[in-house]
Amino acid sequence: MSVLVTGGAGYIGSHIVRMLQQSSDVIVVDNFSTGRRERITDVPIYDIDLAADSSVREVRLVLRRHDVRAVIHMAALKQVGESVEQPVRYYRENTQTLAHVLEAMEAESVPLLVFSSSAAVYGSPAADLVSEEDETKPVNPYGSSKLMGEWLVRDVAKATSIRAVSLRYFNVAGAGSAELADTVPANLITLAIDALARGSAPKIFGDDYDTPDGSGVRDYVHVEDLASAHIAAIDYLSKTHESYSAVNVGTGTGASVKEVLAELVEVSGSTIEPKVTERRAGDPAAVVADATRIKERFEWTPTHSVRDMVESAWSAQLHAEG
Numbered sequence: 001m002s003v004l005v006t007g008g009a010g011y012i013g014s015h016i017v018r019m020l021q022q023s024s025d026v027i028v029v030d031n032f033s034t035g036r037r038e039r040i041t042d043v044p045i046y047d048i049d050l051a052a053d054s055s056v057r058e059v060r061l062v063l064r065r066h067d068v069r070a071v072i073h074m075a076a077l078k079q080v081g082e083s084v085e086q087p088v089r090y091y092r093e094n095t096q097t098l099a100h101v102l103e104a105m106e107a108e109s110v111p112l113l114v115f116s117s118s119a120a121v122y123g124s125p126a127a128d129l130v131s132e133e134d135e136t137k138p139v140n141p142y143g144s145s146k147l148m149g150e151w152l153v154r155d156v157a158k159a160t161s162i163r164a165v166s167l168r169y170f171n172v173a174g175a176g177s178a179e180l181a182d183t184v185p186a187n188l189i190t191l192a193i194d195a196l197a198r199g200s201a202p203k204i205f206g207d208d209y210d211t212p213d214g215s216g217v218r219d220y221v222h223v224e225d226l227a228s229a230h231i232a233a234i235d236y237l238s239k240t241h242e243s244y245s246a247v248n249v250g251t252g253t254g255a256s257v258k259e260v261l262a263e264l265v266e267v268s269g270s271t272i273e274p275k276v277t278e279r280r281a282g283d284p285a286a287v288v289a290d291a292t293r294i295k296e297r298f299e300w301t302p303t304h305s306v307r308d309m310v311e312s313a314w315s316a317q318l319h320a321e322g
Contacts, residue, residue, distance in 0.1 A: 002027065002066045003234065006050060006101060007074030008043075009035025011182040012116070012172060015227040016072060017043060018180065023231075027066050029059065030075065039180055050075050050097035059104035070112035070234050073101050076145075079186060080120070083142035094145035095152065102156050112237045113153065113164040114230050117246065121147040121168060124284045128217070128254075131290035132168070132246050139282055150246060157244040163237045170219040170250035170289045172226055174309035180223075181316030188218070189310060192261055193317050196270050204257050206279030209286075215257035217286035219250035222304030222312075232298035247297065250289025255306045263310040 001024050007013045008028030017040060020026045028040055031049045044066065048058050062068070076094045077083070083090040098115070105113060120143030121136045138144045150166045157164045173189045175181040185194035192202035207214040229249045261274045294300050 001025070001070060001234075002068045004029060004063065004066070004068045004071045005074060006030070006071065006097070007035060007076065007116075009037055009040050009045070010074060011180070011184070012223060012226060013072075013074040014039035014180045015176050015223045016074070016230050018176065019224070019227045019231060025066065027062060027068065029062065034184075036183075050100050051093045053100070055097075055100045056103050056107075059101060060108050063104060063108040063110055068108075068110055070114070070237070071101060071105055071110060072114045072116070072230055072234075073098060074116045076116065078118075078142060080140050080142045083140055083145070087141040090141045090145045091148070095148050098149050098152055102152065102162070105162060106156070106160050109161070111161060111163060112234060113157075113162055114233045114237070115149060115153045115164060115166045117150055117166040117168045118143060118146045119168050119170045119248070119250070119287065119289065121150065122287075124282055125287060128286040129288050129290050130248070132248055132293055154244045163240065163242065164244050165233050165237060166244075166246040167229060167233060168246060168248045169226060170221055170248065170287070172223050173220050174222040174224065174304065174312040175316040176224045176227070176312070178316040178319035181313065181319075182223075188257060188260060189264065189313050192264050192274070193268075193313060196264070196268055196272060197317060199272070201272050201275040202261050202264070204261065204274050204276045205283060207258070207276045208279075211256060211285050213256050213258045216283055217254040217256045217288065219252070219254055219288040220260070220306055220309055221250050221302060222309050225251075225302040225304050229294065229298065229300050232294075232300040236298050245297075247294045248289040248291055249294060250291050251302045252289055252291035252295075254286055254288040260306060260310065263307055264314065267307075267311050267314050
């Protein structure tokens with residue numbers, strides 16, 4: 001099967017591409033605004049701005065040329081803080097790129113779509129364990145743009161022969177190899193590694209939550225496990241008659257900020273202790289995925305631990321410095 005990965009030169013996308021190469025013909029579309037070309041080897045690459053109206057025709061040609069049967073749509077803007085500052089840009093680009101891909105897929109009768117969504121669609125959930133049936137109430141434009149994307153995918157799947165699944169990622173971390181590492185310090189582990197690399201203390205935003213150690217609890221999933229979830233999603237779509245579903249991608253187990261940073265301090269050999277600061281507004285005490293649906297429907301089970309994520313991310317940092 002030929003699979004097109006949009007945003008395939010990005011951090012997550014490049015891991016998906018590498019894993020897909022073991023079993024499928026892979027094609028990448030990326031505009032390289034944040035993706036890095038050196039992450040991708042031995043696959044056809046097309047530099048296309050999916051937000052442009054002309055992209056529909058360009059993507060149609062790619063789909064036809066490579067007889068693509070499935071699309072994994074990763075291309076999107078994804079910085080939460082930036083989305084608050086530039087909401088119009090986020091709504092426009094994250095919905096336009098998806099709409100153009102769907103238009104091209106429908107025109108070329110490509111049947112399967114895996115859409116990269118986010119647990120940000122839940123906002124600040126009331127329950128610690130979050131299921132796909134819980135209310136979606138995003139608290140920032142990034143999360144709202146992802147929810148709008150889910151609605152668009154759902155409605156297109158109902159109206160056409162496209163079968164689709166939206167994968168709601170929880171906290172993604174780690175690296176399959178140094179060259180594929182996340183280079184943007186924007187989540188707990190990458191921010192902490194960046195701080196240690198600068199000789200600063202990683203920050204713990206609040207230690208007075210109603211959790212076992214007082215720090216926030218989150219569900220962390222290794223990027224390689226996330227990549228395997230996309231392949232499992234394609235396999236599922238190939239066998240099901242269901243037009244659309246949304247599925248959490250998480251482990252179902254939480255780890256606290258203090259636990260994650262303790263692992264990092266140990267792995268790095270650092271003598272710099274994390275520093276507790278004030279809570280951030282809107283941060284819930286605990287957010288953990290109910291992973292029942294993905295495990296049952298996709299027969300998918302994560303295989304990496306938090307330690308694996310921390311070790312691989314730190315190793316990538318050493319490689320970058322070396």
